[in-house]
Amino acid sequence: MSYGKTFYRWLFYGLAAGLGLIVQGLVLNHLRLWGIHPFLPPVLTAVAAAQEERQEGLCAAAIFGLICDLTMSPVIPCFYILTFSATAFLAGLIAKRLIVPGFFCDVVCAVAGILVNGIFHALFLTYRGVGDLGAAAAITGSELLLTLPLIPLVYLLYLPIHRRFQAD
Amino acid sequence: MKQFFSKNGIVLLAAVTIVAVIMCVVSAVSSGTGILHNVAGVIASPFRAAGSAVTDWVGGIESHFQTVEELQRQNQELRRENARLKEENRQAAIDSEENARLRNLLNLRQQRRDFSLEAAHITQWSSSNWASTLTLGKGSSCDIAIGDCVVDEYGYLVGVVTDVGLNWSTVTTILDTDSQLGALVFRTGETTVAVGDLRLMNQGKLKLSYLESESSLINGDLIVTSGLGGYYPANLVIGSVEEILTDDSGLTRYAILAPKTDMGSLVEVFVITDFTVVD
Numbered sequence: 001m002s003y004g005k006t007f008y009r010w011l012f013y014g015l016a017a018g019l020g021l022i023v024q025g026l027v028l029n030h031l032r033l034w035g036i037h038p039f040l041p042p043v044l045t046a047v048a049a050a051q052e053e054r055q056e057g058l059c060a061a062a063i064f065g066l067i068c069d070l071t072m073s074p075v076i077p078c079f080y081i082l083t084f085s086a087t088a089f090l091a092g093l094i095a096k097r098l099i100v101p102g103f104f105c106d107v108v109c110a111v112a113g114i115l116v117n118g119i120f121h122a123l124f125l126t127y128r129g130v131g132d133l134g135a136a137a138a139i140t141g142s143e144l145l146l147t148l149p150l151i152p153l154v155y156l157l158y159l160p161i162h163r164r165f166q167a168d
Numbered sequence: 169m170k171q172f173f174s175k176n177g178i179v180l181l182a183a184v185t186i187v188a189v190i191m192c193v194v195s196a197v198s199s200g201t202g203i204l205h206n207v208a209g210v211i212a213s214p215f216r217a218a219g220s221a222v223t224d225w226v227g228g229i230e231s232h233f234q235t236v237e238e239l240q241r242q243n244q245e246l247r248r249e250n251a252r253l254k255e256e257n258r259q260a261a262i263d264s265e266e267n268a269r270l271r272n273l274l275n276l277r278q279q280r281r282d283f284s285l286e287a288a289h290i291t292q293w294s295s296s297n298w299a300s301t302l303t304l305g306k307g308s309s310c311d312i313a314i315g316d317c318v319v320d321e322y323g324y325l326v327g328v329v330t331d332v333g334l335n336w337s338t339v340t341t342i343l344d345t346d347s348q349l350g351a352l353v354f355r356t357g358e359t360t361v362a363v364g365d366l367r368l369m370n371q372g373k374l375k376l377s378y379l380e381s382e383s384s385l386i387n388g389d390l391i392v393t394s395g396l397g398g399y400y401p402a403n404l405v406i407g408s409v410e411e412i413l414t415d416d417s418g419l420t421r422y423a424i425l426a427p428k429t430d431m432g433s434l435v436e437v438f439v440i441t442d443f444t445v446v447d
Contacts, residue, residue, distance in 0.1 A: 024295055025292070025295060026222060029293060029295055034370070035369075035370030035371050035372065036297050036370055037297065039295070039296070039297060041295075070209075070212065071212055071292075072294065072295045072296060073294050073296070073299055073301040073303070073331075073338055074296070074299075075298065075299065121296075121298045125298070125345060125366065128345075128346075130345040130346070130364075130366065131366070132365070132366045132367055134367070135365075135366040135367035136366065138367075139297050139298065139366070139370065142297075143297055
């Protein structure tokens with residue numbers, strides 16, 4: 001695939017992810033259960049990385065992480081770059097080596113993304129001496145349960161982009 | 169242009185990623201608000217303000233659906249509270265006069281609290297479940313600085329400014345795990361520390377640690393800032409004691425605090441940009 005098509009493909013992925021961030025900010029942040037709300041960014045990263053090439057997925061994840069670092073309040077300034085890069089790496093590994101790409105694979109990658117996000121948060125908070133593994137596990141578990149129903153929506157959001165550029 | 173992207177798209181993408189990572193690492197190791205972070209905040213400000221306006225508009229629509237009965241009930245409660253507060257205010261005025269006379273008799277300086285307040289609209293709440301922060305639409309251009317306390321319209325403590333840009337600032341609320349404040353039990357004068365706790369943060373509560381073994385703390389006790397060290401103003405209301413517990417070791421006790429401020433309903437807050445407290 002030419003560089004131009006690659007650029008436009010990721011531009012569409014970027015717009016879709018931007019839509020996801022808007023939904024997160026305007027809707028999901030207000031839907032709280034057990035004091036927790038669904039958290040879409042790791043899913044947006046993981047599903048895109050699982051559907052596309054590994055290196056491109058990594059680059060896109062790092063840029064998406066940068067945007068999240070600048071617009072959200074991460075525990076350290078480059079937190080989401082690190083987390084989403086790790087998520088994209090893991091998603092690429094799962095999609096290319098372990099599970100046949102498709103809906104099930106994307107769901108597994110998204111779950112892995114949420115877990116990576118939780119593990120990284122727990123690690124950094126523990127490093128800073130304010131961590132509590134039990135509480136971290138509870139937050140990650142709740143976040144996973146609440147975000148799980150949204151994974152098919154992210155899959156459907158990305159699917160037309162993936163198909164459009166795969167056909168080319 | 170199209171040809172340029174056709175030839176250089178992926179190289180450009182990789183270059184942007186590398187630069188982004190380098191700049192973020194630099195900003196992580198440097199102290200204060202980095203220039204990249206500041207510029208990004210300035211650029212993001214109008215979008216945050218637009219998002220906030222949309223959220224407020226949606227909230228406004230939702231409030232229209234409140235029933236008349238509910239509003240009447242609230243009105244009655246507010247009238248009762250208003251009458252009680254008026255009575256308390258009258259008593260407080262008498263007490264103040266008496267206090268001033270006694271201070272004069274004892275040659276003590278007059279107690280006073282002078283705050284310079286800067287009103288600021290909340291433009292964004294933290295999207296993460298792991299932190300409790302909010303972004304304000306004002307920054308260093310309005311004399312807001314790192315370490316400034318933030319209160320609501322009733323003077324209840326909301327948090328402390330931890331990051332400042334030109335026209336934006338980030339407030340770490342008292343619920344966040346990074347929050348640690350010198351506190352005082354209003355009734356007994358006992359000093360302690362109010363800290364954010366990961367387990368309690370999402371329940372909208374915080375922890376009161378380092379309680380003395382002979383502490384006479386009881387449920388409902390009011391907790392205020394101690395002001396020790398002069399870093400934060402004294403007597404800002406943090407919250408009230410909800411439960412007193414013993415930790416897993418069985419040796420020390422801690423309390424669970426319910427903040428007085430209603431975090432969920434905050435729209436506008438006030439930053440204490442300067443203060444003078446004479447006790």
